[in-house]
Amino acid sequence: MLRPERMSRALIAGPRDKLPQSIEVLHELKLIHIVDHHGEDDTFHIGKPLSPAAELSDNLVKLRSIASILAIKAPPKERERIRIEELRQKVLSLELNISEEDAARKKAEGLLGDLERRIDELRPFASIGLPLEAYRGYESLTVIVGRVPRDVSGFEEAMPVAEVFRGPGVVAVFAPKAASEQALALLAQSGFTLVDIPAGEGSPQALLDVAVADRDKWKARLEEIQGRLEKMRERYAGFVVAAEEALEVEVDKAEAPLRFAVSDHSFVIDGWVPSSGFKALQTRMEGLGIYVESGEPQEAREEEAPPVLLRNPKPARPFEFLIHLYSTPSYHELDPTLFLFIAAPFFFGFMIGDVGYGALFVALGVVAAIRLDPKSIWWRILFVTAVGGVWSVLFGLLVFGEAFGLPFHPPPAHLEELSWESFGLFVPIPTLIHKAFGIGDMIYLSILFAALHLGTGYIIGFVNEVHHSKRHALAKLGWFMCLFGLFTLLTFSLRWNPIARWVWDVPLGWFPRMIEPLGLRGFLGVEIPFASLILILGALLGLFESVIAPIEVASLLANIMSYMRLAGIGIGKAAIASAFNVILLQNLILTGQIGFVIMGVAFLILAQMLVFLLGWISAGIQALRLNYMEAFIKFYKGNGIPFRPFGAQGTQEV
């Protein structure tokens, strides 16, 4: 559970003529993660693809091009059954049909583009009205045509030698060549932009009419072609998707020898098999007359580390994607999925701490479980938040006494504040912490969670290192002591808070009370229990890890401080919700005027949705971040290779 699945090295050797059957069986078993052969041997070379590979790949390429022309994206509900032998003929005839239509479509699209440009070119000239040949063929005149955003006024007065023709937003100027610079400068004052004179002769209006008629004709033709392609898509989508899938499998099998070592008469397949499935693989292969040998992974050879298949209890499995998102664990370390499964939703629940929002998260999770595909990423995200929602309901009900940002009971010294009691709803559960008034409690709880979370991280780190390097394990122990020292010091300093007081008196009742006799109090301004000081000095064991490690005491303190975000977001989110509630309930809804009530309810729903979404995003990211940034760096190495068995479609990665 805490370790990835045990792997065995499998070496499969057999005569070359049995290669196709072996591939078939391995593909069906989906048990072996193949280690590619690199062909540095005189006898054994990289294998050649099986004979149908070229044709299969060719079919696959053709099918993919068909799928892209038909714009097939989502897999249709009904898929056809495919027979590989008949596939070639079907793909070829489909390709012929579709490529004809595609060529016609491309031609129509190209022509339409040209016609649109021609129409754009002609339009300004049509509004001026001169025939096109009138713009060309002068020796002494220059012709300037262009668009103007506003009317060109006073041009004739400023340049009497020029003649000007106007249309709406267009101007054509005929001026002596010598005066062309001056004309352009004058026109530029009105925001003039030059246009090219289109090719052709005759009335631009007549040419424009022809172009528009052509365009409409081609548009209709394009729509016709698209309609035919649409029909083809409806008809063939099921076939294309199913054929693509079937072909991918066949190509995968046919190209598999590229990953094997093959000699003139034999083949060798090297790979990793989950130890639990080794026997099954061996029996099946030996039935074919093929030899299978097993070996155990060697810890020393990091570069040949086995692939990692995470093995977790069912409820924690959807959390595995969050681990892969960070980095797949290495084969030789503990799998932190369970750690994340407990810590992240707990933090999420603490930050949300509200029955109402918690119940909504759970409801979203239930909807996802019913409506979505369990393989989809949203299913997993909503499952993870639903687990957080459960914690949130627990915290909201038993600790914070709050639903939708409104407390169950008014805080003791502030009986005038709005609460569910104001609406006649009495929840018979006492509120332990009022978020807005128990800031000290929230902060101390954050420190307590930090100590538990980071402490567990160091213990996992110790277990990871103890077989690997005793020195590093000792350093982890030192850091654990240092963390405990800092925690006791903080608890001692914050014991004005009732929770800290309780922790100091009851669970830490055994802890030596003696204050350090060295006089650090005068220097640091706080009293330090002697035992805490000794424990903090445990960081010196970090020297086993690196020379500068003890400086990291400050960063450990910063890590603990970082957990204050639990309190910060918890209070902040509650404060935003409470502000919306107070403003909208008191000023609009409770006035009793029907218009205000309707407006108030509408705004309240919007405001609650906003708080819900903000809470989801911020608490979700922060809960993950505390795990990734603060805890994982204490013990987690990652960089493992995910287990991808030969024959499995898709991957377990996101």
Added chain:
Amino acid sequence: MADPLAAMAAAITMAGTGIATAWTQKIVGGATVGAMAEKPELFGRGLVLMALPETIVVFGLVIALQLLTKVAAP
């Protein structure tokens, strides 16, 4: 009731650290989105880098609360 000067100091602390965090996230966020366009699998690391500067504002919160509870208390 909090000392007005301590309350001002707390507000300035929050504003300053808030702006610092936002500024850093602007830079990191831009770079992360750029990197993700090239390599979408960097999402995890990008998220972590994005969340990293938030520590600044959390420290601001701690200091602000210290100011309000310790300094302001008579």
